[in-house]
Every structure is written in C-alpha cells, then in structure tokens.
Amino acid sequence: MAAALSVGEITRRIVREARPGSVVAASGVWADRIRAALPGSLGVWALSDAGLMDGAPLSVADAAAIARGGYIDLAVIEAGQVDRNGSIAGAQSASGLSIPGNAVDLSSGAQRVVALLPNAGRDGVLNLAESLSLPADGVNCVDTVICDVGVINVAGGQFVLTETAPGWTAADLQAMAGVSLSVSPALRRIDLAAPSGDAVSKVYSDGVGAVADLPDGATVFIDGFGGPGGMAHYLLVALRDLGSRGLTIVSNTAGIARVVSFGTPPGRTAIDHSVLIENGQVAKAIASFPVSPSVSRPSEFELAYRRGEVELELVPQGTLAERLRAGGAGVLAFYTPTGAGTLISEGKESRTIDGREYILEYGLRADYAIIRAHRADERGNLVYRGTSRNFNAVMAPAARITVAEVDEIVAAGELNPEEIVTPGVFVQRIVKRPDGFSGYE
C-alpha cells in the first residue's frame, strides 16, 4: 500500500479547515504544528492548551473561558476513538487512565470539532466505532475525522468518506474501518494546498461607522465611574449621532461623571451615558451606581427614572463584574455570597454551601460593548492605561460585537505580549479616537 500522509501533510490538511480570522484550538505538539503551518495572511488565532495564543500569553482560566465562551471556531482533538454519533474518546485513553487534558473543554465549547487519527494508515486500524468502547471526552460533537489516509465526515449517524490520500482507495479504508463507511459521491483526492483568503480588517475609520449596525433595542455594555477615565467618549457621541433607541445599557454607573465633574474644565460638561439618556435612547439600565452622590445634582438617568421613562435593575458592583465575566467565559450561572439575605437576593435561588448562604446569579451577555483602551494592534489586542482596565477588560469577552476606542493603533506584533490584557479574539472592531477629541462638551 502507498505511504500514509506524513505529520507535515496531515497538518497541511488540518489547516485547510481554518477560515480567515477564525480561532483554532488544539493541544500539545499539534497546537504548535498547526500554528506554524497557518499562513499569516489568514489572520487565524491559534490557541494551545498551554494558554498561548499567537505568542501572547493567557492564564489557563482565560484560555478555558475562550473555549467555553463559544469563541473557538475549530477544535482539533487527537482521538483514541470516534463513534457514529460523533462522540470522541481522547488520544490517551489507551494508556489505562483516560486523561481529559483540554479535550473535554474543546468538545463541549467549540463550534466545530475535527477528530485527528494520525496513525490510522500506519497502524492499519481506523479506530472508528458504532459506539465508543473507551470513556467519552465529548458526546455528539465531532464533525470531521482527519486521518493519515483520508477525511471522513460524521453526520446523521453515518461516517461519510469524502477524501482519500494518494494511493489509497475507499476499499482500502473500508477494510481497516471496522464499521461501514458511506462513500461520498464527490469523493476526491485529499487536497493539501495552503488555504487562501484574508482576515477582514477590524480597523474602522470613524466612530459612527464602527457602530452603524447597532439596532434599536440592543443591549450595550459601557464602562464608567465617577471620573472621565475609562469611557469610550468618542463612541458614546457616535452612538448618540446614530440615534438607536430603546437601548438597555449595562454599566457600573449609568452616567454620573457629568454630575461628579472630577477634573472637568470650567464651563464644560463631561461626556458620559447621559448623552444617550437625554437624547431619549435608553429604555433600561443594569447598573450598580446609577445615582448622583449629590442630591442637589441628580444625574440624567435619575431624572429619567423619576419621570418613569427608564427601567432600572440594580446589581452590586462585584456581582456585575462577575456576571459579565461569567457571560464572557461560558459560565451560565454561579453562586455568590454577595447580597445574600438582602433586597438583592429577593426572588433568587439561594443555598447554603459549607455553612454560608449563597445566591445564584446568571451570566450577562450583550449585543455590543463599546469599550475604551489605550493602544490596539491591528488584530485587536488591547493594552489599557491605569484604571481604564476596570470594566472594559471584563466587558470585552461578554459581547457579541466589541468595539474598542483607542488612542493609537499599531501593526500586529508591535505590542509587548506581556502587556496585552485583552486578546484580540474578543475585539471585533477598533476605532482610533481622533487627535484632539475631547471627553468634554
């Protein structure tokens, strides 16, 4: 029989599965091989189980959050066995103790799963099964099997052979499959050509353009404390100019910088959430500090609330941050001791854990986040300055579309990787705050 594909050739076939700008995760040596084989123009994010994403380090908690949070478009898992329903046992299952590694996380969280059987042709066994005899690491999750002699799709309870390696026929694969294979009418020779295409640029030239598709009724994350720092002033004004209505804003303050006036030059007002509220665009706020500290200077939100024009959901600050973090990290709910026994706990599930009372809080996600950072590279990696890290960094992963307003955009690779706080995988759009733009009106 012909030689099976080499490791390099298998890697080239895997890489063809990656779409421009997508996120591909793998583990161990395969993560390194895939990263090395990806054409740079594709703009693919390669995530390893060591928490490295294109050279920028992540904590393992953040790497796992990326997997659970639905950010991984394609997971490549070395398999010990795959069954007809797409359930998978990881590669090391044969060693006696079935080791999960990151296979369980990837099986559960990735949009698509490729199971890798790199030694099928060499060993003469395909390791496909009617149902798994090894312990499952993932259930009903495998879309495609790539091995060293061909490619097999797993769909509708069937193994469908779609590609064969040079010198290998459908009959050769069937002979070592142990299960019946369907043969695609479009069966073809395996293609190892490098994928082409360019990632879509994340850089927008102006603020209104960067939020132009933000619809009426959207939920929007916006940073903000009492001072001017940390808020995406330019994008707030852009959203006002755009005029989308019926918005739910999720924010620490719902806009009190204007009334607190820390550092505001005489005769001017700070730009904050108030610009949306006074423009009649906000229907609801989810916030922890939505009122002015001064009774004599109520915030725009307070005034609108008194007039009955807006709804309010109050959330303790730490719980707001944790709900945002959960929303971005694929944690659907969590138990926190914060607020147990207070008004905050009313109507919520509670339970005693190790003698302490906890309440159940849910992850929070949004359609859009408009965040503020100091510098971005073209891939959307963000560096913050000072306290602007506070809510911006925790909001970025929890929105479907995160738009970052920055002071400077540099080429990919020009940021110090150790300084990157928000990986670009969480950032869909970047816009430079115009030179001379003021946070005051």
Next chain:
Amino acid sequence: MAFSKVYESAAAAVSDVRDGATLLIGGTASDDAPAELLAAVLAGGVRGLTGICDFARWDGADGLIELIRAGRVARLVSSNPFPGDDGGDVRRLWESGDLEIELVPQGTLAERLRAGGAGIGGVFVPVGIGTRFAQGKETKVINGTECVLESPLRADVALLRAAAADTMGNLTYRGVQRGWNHTMAASARLTIVQADRVEEAGNIDPELVITPGIFVNRVVQSVMIDGMGG
C-alpha cells in the same frame, strides 16, 4: 526596615508546610514551574500531600515528580497526570494503589481554582455533559443549555513561579508562566512565589503587573534562573 514579603531562601519560605497539606503547583515545565520551592518541600520531609496541578511531571528529574517518587504525595488532582506514552512512575504508583488520582478537565480545573480564589460557591458550566466528568453531579438547564455544577477548589499552599516579583508580591510573568501560575495565585491560604528577579516595590511597570501582590504572601529569588538544570 521597609515591609517585605521576600524570604532569604526557598527552605525558609516553605518551612511551615505541614504533613497532609494541599498544594497548588503552578506551571508545567522547567521554565514555568517552581522547581526550587518543590525541591525545598522535598528536603523538608513532609508527607501525605495532595498536589493540584495540570501536568504531574515534566521532562527532567526535578519538581513534583521527585515528591511523587519519594512517596510524599498521596493524592493528585490533575488534568494530565501521565504526559508521555507510558505515564512513567506516576502511572506505576497509581496502578499499585499508592497514589490516588482525581481527573479534572483542564478548563474545569482552571475554573474551579478561579472560583476558589474569587469567593464563588460553585459554577454551572456546559462542560463534560454526557461524559464521566458529569456523572453524579448536579445539573441544570439554563437558557436551553445543560450545565453541570462544579465546586470551587482552594488549597493550603500555592507554589508558583514568576518572571519578576516586587517586595510587595506584585508579579509579572514571561510567556507560558502566566498560564497556571496566575490562575492559582488567589486560590491558596498561603501563596509562595519563586521569582527569577526580585525588585523593590514600585519598580515593575504597573501595566505589566498581572497578579496583584495582595494574593501573594512570600517571595523567593530563584537561585538558578533557568531552572534546576540551569
């Protein structure tokens, strides 16, 4: 004399680690794991330890594997206890019943540690449903997604590695060091860090500080920067 978390030696920093302690061990390899702290724990003679880590051994003769070989570890909580093909001594001890192993998927291990460090009582995550990792656990369908309840993990001591620490315990990492070391820093009662460089407080650029010193109790300067073999 100014307040400082710096200890003069690894031996001094780990001297009160007791028999039966639960240890978090950061890193996976010689350049991101706290090899000198582990060597000091080995020399200290404590027994009956529980080790919580991703990899239970790495290439070379240093680190947790020496504690395991010396019979000091009774229990491992790990997602990759047998790197390599045969699993080596870890597998042999497990098979002979001398080492108990609790397997946890890598991301769930990280999330349980994060929950432990963040005061969270439990998390519902859509991970491992339908596999052995969800068996016997409470589940809940949230917004149509089945989730399993995972409990927080905390330990007595965390042994970590960083590229630099200041005297207040603020940490910055290099490359993969951030991975497990930062994930574990908040999750132990006593967090001890082997740092390759020790700086006066204020000398690390604040934007480069990844782990705030509030989570760190003790700092020891690495003796051999490149790890035990260096």
